[in-house]
Amino acid sequence: MDQLEDMLLELKDTSELMIDLAYSSLIYKNRDIAEEVMFLENHVNELTNDFQTEAMRRGFEEGDMTKALLLVRLAKSVEEISDGAMQIADVILRDVEPHPVIYLSVMESEVIITTATVSEDSDLVGRELGEIKLPSKCGMWIIAIKKGDRFQYGPEKKTVLEPGDVLISRGPEDGEGVLKNLTLGKYKLDEWDE
Amino acid sequence: MSRRKCFQRIDNVEKSVRELLTEMKDISEVIVDLAYAAIIFDSREIAEEVEDLECQINTLNYGIRIKAMMAARTMDDAIKLSGLLQVASAAGVMSNAAGDIVKLLNVDVGERPFFSTMLREAEEKIRMTHLSERSDMVNRVIGDLGVESETGMRIIAIKRMKRWIYDPDRDVKLKAKDLLIVRGTEDGYERLRSYAAAEHPWPEDDD
Numbered sequence: 001m002d003q004l005e006d007m008l009l010e011l012k013d014t015s016e017l018m019i020d021l022a023y024s025s026l027i028y029k030n031r032d033i034a035e036e037v038m039f040l041e042n043h044v045n046e047l048t049n050d051f052q053t054e055a056m057r058r059g060f061e062e063g064d065m066t067k068a069l070l071l072v073r074l075a076k077s078v079e080e081i082s083d084g085a086m087q088i089a090d091v092i093l094r095d096v097e098p099h100p101v102i103y104l105s106v107m108e109s110e111v112i113i114t115t116a117t118v119s120e121d122s123d124l125v126g127r128e129l130g131e132i133k134l135p136s137k138c139g140m141w142i143i144a145i146k147k148g149d150r151f152q153y154g155p156e157k158k159t160v161l162e163p164g165d166v167l168i169s170r171g172p173e174d175g176e177g178v179l180k181n182l183t184l185g186k187y188k189l190d191e192w193d194e
Numbered sequence: 195m196s197r198r199k200c201f202q203r204i205d206n207v208e209k210s211v212r213e214l215l216t217e218m219k220d221i222s223e224v225i226v227d228l229a230y231a232a233i234i235f236d237s238r239e240i241a242e243e244v245e246d247l248e249c250q251i252n253t254l255n256y257g258i259r260i261k262a263m264m265a266a267r268t269m270d271d272a273i274k275l276s277g278l279l280q281v282a283s284a285a286g287v288m289s290n291a292a293g294d295i296v297k298l299l300n301v302d303v304g305e306r307p308f309f310s311t312m313l314r315e316a317e318e319k320i321r322m323t324h325l326s327e328r329s330d331m332v333n334r335v336i337g338d339l340g341v342e343s344e345t346g347m348r349i350i351a352i353k354r355m356k357r358w359i360y361d362p363d364r365d366v367k368l369k370a371k372d373l374l375i376v377r378g379t380e381d382g383y384e385r386l387r388s389y390a391a392a393e394h395p396w397p398e399d400d401d
Contacts, residue, residue: 171343
């Protein structure tokens, strides 16, 4: 089951990253981010094909077609979720000026998307994303990091933060202030670890 | 599961486009989490909630289309509003996909737990934890505790006795023996679990 498992997890994680990126592209009217969603969409389509083929091959082999059917259907639904994300990014890719209400609605939502720039005084400088554990500390999940002109989408745990990095993140409203203070150097990391 | 109740009257034309779209975005996010939770925990009850939410999204989509058509006066309006409808429809696409995921539970299969094995290692995991009566989270309000900003775990549903509370609001008070269905990272879950089990006191903020 291992290889199938890995593929399914990648599908699920990618589709979720796509949703976050799609909303970000909309809020910041950013074409780069929208194009990444399109790139990931192609990746998801290929991965879905591979996953479904492998699930059916195993179904034949193990004589368990019901299980194969369930897996094929699950992958199709995950792929459809990524289609939804693509549809959102589509608005930016077509250069349709987003209606201001879209921005307001997304910002009023329970889960918000926000940016914060890492300052030179911040404790985050020189640290790896994985060791800071932002999600469990302030609820903020890093969707992408802009380093200079380059974006890193769905950054790895070992990504090192540098001054000037722009963090695009998603999370609860009350997590935003904590993250901002941390990037400004007002909060120190060790103050957390009681 | 009858689809009859799905055809609700379109009674939300009183709401503004902004309210409708915010509601759609919130539902489209929680519905995907709940759909995964339904198949991970093999839960018919969570699946039914997903089906209800899917109906709500469809009705909201009608409402927003009506509003958008009423608001378009010029070509420029129409162009802007078409983008808005596109976003609303995307929420519909995602919710329908979530609805399809829970339909997998209708397939009669000997052992389904293979879904939970397969999804266990996802980046953001869906887990559940019991709230001990000795935990100091008991009788506190989710928003005051700041559960998500403190632990990174988002409570997507609460099972209280026989009743479920889905996508609980900030003002929901936690009760002893609540079963919390949460989403987030592994170490966030570990911390939340230890507070819920009363192994550690809830960390109080000074501010």
